[in-house]
Amino acid sequence: MATSKSHIATLIFFFLITIVAFSYAALDPNKLPKNTAIHFPIRKNQTTLQYYTTFDFLNPGSFIVVDALIDLGAQSVWFDCRSYNSSSYKRASCGSNKCKKAMGSVCLGCNLTPRPGCSNNTCGVFAYNPFTEYLTAQELGEDTMRASSTDGRYVLIDYDVPKFQFSCADEDILQGLPGDNTKGLVGLARTQVSLASQISSSFNLPPKFALCLPSSSKNGLGDIFIGGGPYYMPPVIGDQSSSFARTPLVVNPVSTAPVSSEGSPSDEYFISVKQIEINGKHVSFNSSLLSFDKNGVGGTKISTIAPYTTLHASIYKRLLKDFVKEATLKKIKRVTSVAPFGACFDSKTISKSITGPAVPDIDLVLEGNMVSEKFKLSGSNLMVEAKKNVLCLAIVDGGAEPRTSIVLGGHQLEDHLLEFDLSTSILGFTPSLLLSNTSCSHYRLF
Numbered sequence: 001m002a003t004s005k006s007h008i009a010t011l012i013f014f015f016l017i018t019i020v021a022f023s024y025a026a027l028d029p030n031k032l033p034k035n036t037a038i039h040f041p042i043r044k045n046q047t048t049l050q051y052y053t054t055f056d057f058l059n060p061g062s063f064i065v066v067d068a069l070i071d072l073g074a075q076s077v078w079f080d081c082r083s084y085n086s087s088s089y090k091r092a093s094c095g096s097n098k099c100k101k102a103m104g105s106v107c108l109g110c111n112l113t114p115r116p117g118c119s120n121n122t123c124g125v126f127a128y129n130p131f132t133e134y135l136t137a138q139e140l141g142e143d144t145m146r147a148s149s150t151d152g153r154y155v156l157i158d159y160d161v162p163k164f165q166f167s168c169a170d171e172d173i174l175q176g177l178p179g180d181n182t183k184g185l186v187g188l189a190r191t192q193v194s195l196a197s198q199i200s201s202s203f204n205l206p207p208k209f210a211l212c213l214p215s216s217s218k219n220g221l222g223d224i225f226i227g228g229g230p231y232y233m234p235p236v237i238g239d240q241s242s243s244f245a246r247t248p249l250v251v252n253p254v255s256t257a258p259v260s261s262e263g264s265p266s267d268e269y270f271i272s273v274k275q276i277e278i279n280g281k282h283v284s285f286n287s288s289l290l291s292f293d294k295n296g297v298g299g300t301k302i303s304t305i306a307p308y309t310t311l312h313a314s315i316y317k318r319l320l321k322d323f324v325k326e327a328t329l330k331k332i333k334r335v336t337s338v339a340p341f342g343a344c345f346d347s348k349t350i351s352k353s354i355t356g357p358a359v360p361d362i363d364l365v366l367e368g369n370m371v372s373e374k375f376k377l378s379g380s381n382l383m384v385e386a387k388k389n390v391l392c393l394a395i396v397d398g399g400a401e402p403r404t405s406i407v408l409g410g411h412q413l414e415d416h417l418l419e420f421d422l423s424t425s426i427l428g429f430t431p432s433l434l435l436s437n438t439s440c441s442h443y444r445l446f
């Protein structure tokens with residue numbers, strides 16, 4: 001009897017210690033336990049074909065949960081502040097250091113009732129809606145954000161991110177953001193005010209983040225990891241970073257942002273594709289399209305807002321021709337194309353593999369450390385069901401004069417784990433996770 005009582009007392013004791021330890025952790029924003037990172041979920045909307053995350057602010061006078069579009073190429077974070085009434089919110093004044101760090105470039109005023117997003121003599125930062133191409137200057141402010149830690153397997157506990165900088169969206173920029181509930185945008189570009197940079201520096205984590213884009217949110221969510229691994233993809237045992245291949249993130253010397261100062265490089269993520277192969281055979285096209293010209297035109301970038309990879313028309317034409325030829329050798333029957341795709345097939349003539357439809361592989365041959373590395377696209381990364389019994393090559397024509405020759409889009413990135421290491425400028429990428437019986441859609445337990 002006595003032993004059992006003391007046993008229970010011991011359990012309660014440890015339970016309390018655990019609570020104390022966790023609450024302590026929650027109060028100390030700079031101390032994440034070793035081998036933990038910060039985690040945000042990713043959902044895919046099958047109608048808009050866009051990827052979203054959710055974050056929240058819980059502050060005196062206001063609790064707000066924001067569904068925000070993930071834009072790898074955007075510079076900052078913004079959301080609808082109209083119902084935001086936190087008393088801890090602070091606007092940044094014109095010309096302040098915070099304003100400079102956030103690339104603030106104008107001074108704003110406002111004639112309406114003062115609220116977050118409406119004040120005088122305030123730092124204005126540019127924000128851009130890539131779908132409507134609407135550009136505006138918005139009030140820069142800061143408040144305490146909440147973020148959850150992860151050990152790569154579980155989402156563990158909420159932490160405070162004090163002085164998180166964002167701008168307050170005006171009504172017009174929200175118009176035409178895809179997704180009815182979308183109230184903001186999360187930028188992950190190479191800036192000091194991207195979601196990843198702010199979180200890494202707030203927690204003293206390595207300047208790294210990783211994306212695992214889900215092909216569907218039916219069986220769970222994808223992941224944004226900030227601060228490095230480990231990366232576990234249930235039910236597989238083991239850290240996925242052990243299967244990374246690596247390629248340099250190259251800098252486009254000419255800015256691709258809607259507003260930039262003269263001579264500044266692009267803060268989007270470019271990689272160096274050296275050639276493209278289908279079933280191991282070179283696709284031949286003008287290779288000077290793969291590098292930047294003096295105006296920063298050309299090259300290959302990674303985008304989370306382009307639903308499908310987009311190719312310069314002359315690359316697209318050759319790739320399509322070679323893909324159809326290889327598919328025909330596999331007795332796959334071509335059918336009438338369904339726009340915007342240029343090559344569609346009778347799905348009854350395509351067998352199945354672990355990565356999806358068994359079609360010819362497309363390899364992007366990338367610059368590596370000593371030898372080149374291949375980003376292999378196969379199965380469901382290549383095909384999309386355009387209508388019943390019709391599978392199309394999920395790559396589209398970018399026209400004859402695109403700014404960027406290859407824009408690697410969402411469909412091709414799904415179910416690969418991609419790690420952007422900003423200190424070394426290296427992209428780590430796994431083969432399709434489907435090959436190891438997992439994916440980027442799963443539930444992370446609390």
Ligand SMILES: *[C@@H]1O[C@H](CO)[C@@H](O)[C@H](O)[C@H]1NC(C)=O
Nearest residue numbers: 061082083084085086087115
């Ligand atoms: C914001 O909070 C203040 C103080 O609590 C209150 O007076 C004001 O009415 C609130 N505004 C909105 C829009 O909720």
Ligand SMILES: *[C@@H]1O[C@H](CO)[C@@H](O)[C@H](O)[C@H]1NC(C)=O
Nearest residue numbers: 110111112113114118119120
């Ligand atoms: C900004 O200044 C103008 C002119 O002094 C004033 O009318 C307005 O109410 C102020 N706006 C805010 C949000 O305080």
Ligand SMILES: *[C@@H]1O[C@H](CO)[C@@H](O)[C@H](O)[C@H]1NC(C)=O
Nearest residue numbers: 045046047048178179180181
């Ligand atoms: C996806 O986007 C569409 C179009 O905006 C919207 O109607 C729908 O509610 C969204 N689905 C989810 C699950 O949010």
Ligand SMILES: *[C@@H]1O[C@H](CO)[C@@H](O)[C@H](O)[C@H]1NC(C)=O
Nearest residue numbers: 285286287288289290293298
């Ligand atoms: C290849 O493309 C570059 C850039 O668009 C162009 O200047 C060059 O003339 C092209 N070369 C050939 C052989 O078509």
Ligand SMILES: *[C@@H]1O[C@H](CO)[C@@H](O)[C@H](O)[C@H]1NC(C)=O
Nearest residue numbers: 236354433434435436437438
């Ligand atoms: C994946 O699952 C299949 C079928 O359950 C099994 O045959 C295969 O060995 C598994 N592959 C890996 C890499 O675990």
